Amino acid sequence: MKKNERHNNRKFILLLILILLLSIISISIEYVKVSNTLDKNNDYSTIDSKTNSWDIEFTSSSFNCIGQAKVNNLKTSSSQITFNVTLNAPKDTITIYSKIENLGKIDATLDSFIKGTPKFKSTDFSLEQEEKLNNAVSYNVTYADGSKIKLGDILKANESKIIKIVISLKENVSVNSIYIENLNVIMLYKQI
Amino acid sequence: MRSDLLKISLVLILLFLISLISFLFFKGVNIIIYSLIIFLVLVLAIYLLGYDRRKEKDSKDVILIILIVNLAYYLFTYITGYFSGFYKPIYSHTFSNILKNVIGNLVFILTIEILRKTLVKKIKYIDKNFKFFILIILILSFCEYCLNYSLSSLSDNKRILQSIFNFIPLLSENILLTYVIYRFDITCSLIYRVMMDFTKYIVPIIPNFGDYINTVIAVIYPFILLLIINSNFQSMQRKVNNYRLDVKYNKISKIGTYILFVFLFILVLLVSGVGRYFILSIGSESMTPKINMGDVVLIDKGINKNKIKVGDVIAFKYEGNIIVHRVVSLSMKNNNKIYKTKGDNNKDFDAWVITNDDLVGKAELRFRYIGWPTIVLNQWIIRK
Numbered sequence: 234m235k236k237n238e239r240h241n242n243r244k245f246i247l248l249l250i251l252i253l254l255l256s257i258i259s260i261s262i263e264y265v266k267v268s269n270t271l272d273k274n275n276d277y278s279t280i281d282s283k284t285n286s287w288d289i290e291f292t293s294s295s296f297n298c299i300g301q302a303k304v305n306n307l308k309t310s311s312s313q314i315t316f317n318v319t320l321n322a323p324k325d326t327i328t329i330y331s332k333i334e335n336l337g338k339i340d341a342t343l344d345s346f347i348k349g350t351p352k353f354k355s356t357d358f359s360l361e362q363e364e365k366l367n368n369a370v371s372y373n374v375t376y377a378d379g380s381k382i383k384l385g386d387i388l389k390a391n392e393s394k395i396i397k398i399v400i401s402l403k404e405n406v407s408v409n410s411i412y413i414e415n416l417n418v419i420m421l422y423k424q425i
Numbered sequence: 426m427r428s429d430l431l432k433i434s435l436v437l438i439l440l441f442l443i444s445l446i447s448f449l450f451f452k453g454v455n456i457i458i459y460s461l462i463i464f465l466v467l468v469l470a471i472y473l474l475g476y477d478r479r480k481e482k483d484s485k486d487v488i489l490i491i492l493i494v495n496l497a498y499y500l501f502t503y504i505t506g507y508f509s510g511f512y513k514p515i516y517s518h519t520f521s522n523i524l525k526n527v528i529g530n531l532v533f534i535l536t537i538e539i540l541r542k543t544l545v546k547k548i549k550y551i552d553k554n555f556k557f558f559i560l561i562i563l564i565l566s567f568c569e570y571c572l573n574y575s576l577s578s579l580s581d582n583k584r585i586l587q588s589i590f591n592f593i594p595l596l597s598e599n600i601l602l603t604y605v606i607y608r609f610d611i612t613c614s615l616i617y618r619v620m621m622d623f624t625k626y627i628v629p630i631i632p633n634f635g636d637y638i639n640t641v642i643a644v645i646y647p648f649i650l651l652l653i654i655n656s657n658f659q660s661m662q663r664k665v666n667n668y669r670l671d672v673k674y675n676k677i678s679k680i681g682t683y684i685l686f687v688f689l690f691i692l693v694l695l696v697s698g699v700g701r702y703f704i705l706s707i708g709s710e711s712m713t714p715k716i717n718m719g720d721v722v723l724i725d726k727g728i729n730k731n732k733i734k735v736g737d738v739i740a741f742k743y744e745g746n747i748i749v750h751r752v753v754s755l756s757m758k759n760n761n762k763i764y765k766t767k768g769d770n771n772k773d774f775d776a777w778v779i780t781n782d783d784l785v786g787k788a789e790l791r792f793r794y795i796g797w798p799t800i801v802l803n804q805w806i807i808r809k
Contacts, residue, residue, distance in 0.1 A: 243674070246655065249600065250685060253648045256593045257641060257689050261696045263590055264637040265721070265799045267708040268740070268749045287515050288578070306744050317744060336578060338455075341515070414744060424517040 506632025
């Protein structure tokens with residue numbers, strides 16, 4: 234091996250190491266958690282870091298509140314919707330509409346559907362009292378037309394569906410307001 | 426020689442233009458159609474430059490190295506995955522779907538690797554112009570990138586950023602593939618790609634280390650394989666040509682490489698939070714002047730929660746956010762430890778109380794300013 238070729242090889246390895254260092258540092262900069270902002274690493278569906286041919290996600294959300302109900306911190310990540318709700322009086326109702334879109338190139342079928350359970354949590358109440366408050370809340374997730382979400386439902390490439398989430402207070406409760414945080418809906422798809 | 430370089434430039438420009446048109450105007454280009462168009466470029470390249478049929482010695486040894494290292498990689502990741510967890514690939518495992526997924530990608534990989542070989546071998550034997558190798562790596566990476574991304578798919582800042590970060594593993598893989606074809610043979614690159622790219626279509630579970638570590642592995646693994654192959658190649662050359670090892674350089678380079686990998690290992694551990702400690706960029710001025718916006722704090726997750734006292738700076742979760750504030754009072758309720766917190770720079774106490782369930786850890790160390798790039802990136806994403 235000629236001397237200049239060995240020299241070139243050293244330059245090549247040095248260049249590689251520099252690229253590697255810069256790459257890992259820049260990826261790390263993106264992934265470092267940040268205080269007081271969204272916990273953006275809480276994502277469920279990075280399937281393959283090199284390809285975008287699979288891309289199903291909740292792309293937009295809107296909500297409608299009846300009575301004194303409030304919704305806040307409504308977040309959509311690739312495959313889940315998370316939100317907090319406050320219900321104050323009977324018949325307070327929140328309706329959330331969220332669009333799930335297949336932006337990739339692969340037809341998909343619903344593989345897993347997780348509908349979180351409303352859980353009122355407070356250090357001021359006993360477990361029995363908490364359970365009673367939780368039972369007073371009605372929580373339903375369907376498609377926008379009211380049809381049931383079932384495993385095996387198909388979402389073809391470039392198609393979308395609207396998900397409807399309805400949460401309401403059924404009866405009078407002994408507290409001024411019920412605050413439920415981190416309610417979520419997770420929909421995981423796989424190839425048909 | 427000059428005319429050959431012109432022909433290579435023409436092929437590269439054509440490939441770049443095709444990729445660019447696909448990126449700008451087509452959403453979700455079909456892999457077979459895309460491969461066929463690149464196949465036409467390949468035909469043109471072979472017509473202009475010829476196809477190199479020379480057999481490189483040592484190729485068999487390198488194929489063996491690739492096979493062994495790839496198998497070791499799978500063994501290691503699957504054993505580690507036992508602790509970190511697995512995910513089910515989205516790809517269907519019916520026979521017809523496996524065929525559909527594999528054949529489409531196989532056609533693309535074959536076309537692109539033969540094209541790479543045609544270009545790389547020509548440059549190797551006429552000029553060894555380093556700039557052309559860089560161009561080949563960049564354009565072939567972009568060509569593959571355009572298979573997966575289009576301008577219309579980059580609808581917001583988050584997607585743009587994600588696509589940029591997904592380009593890095595592609596680039597890393599293309600550096601390795603161009604290197605093995607330059608030094609050895611196309612068989613080496615094909616074996617690597619088949620082993621690494623097709624697993625997800627066939628196996629029912631894949632180790633999941635989280636987004637960050639998955640991306641780091643996708644970037645770092647081709648580099649490690651390249652260093653192993655290169656080191657073997659150098660020692661083979663030393664034996665054949667009987668030249669002496671530059672002991673001083675070799676020692677410095679070994680120490681440098683070890684330091685680099687130790688640094689990267691610690692960085693990945695701290696960012697991913699796999700170990701006891703993790704780092705957190707500060708995104709607000711609520712703790713100024715003790716901790717400013719843009720600082721990074723080291724959080725100890727393993728601290729004994731009973732030892733946290735008033736005055737400690739803690740990190741906790743609230744409404745899905747991580748907040749770093751100081752403990753101002755402690756109390757007990759229903760056997761639960763209740764923490765009242767406050768930001769040093771805030772006039773009022775926080776409007777909430779937290780329990781051990783919300784506690785993430787205790788802030789142990791602060792590093793000035795180094796969190797700014799993350800803050801800027803985050804604000805750019807959120808502002809959209």
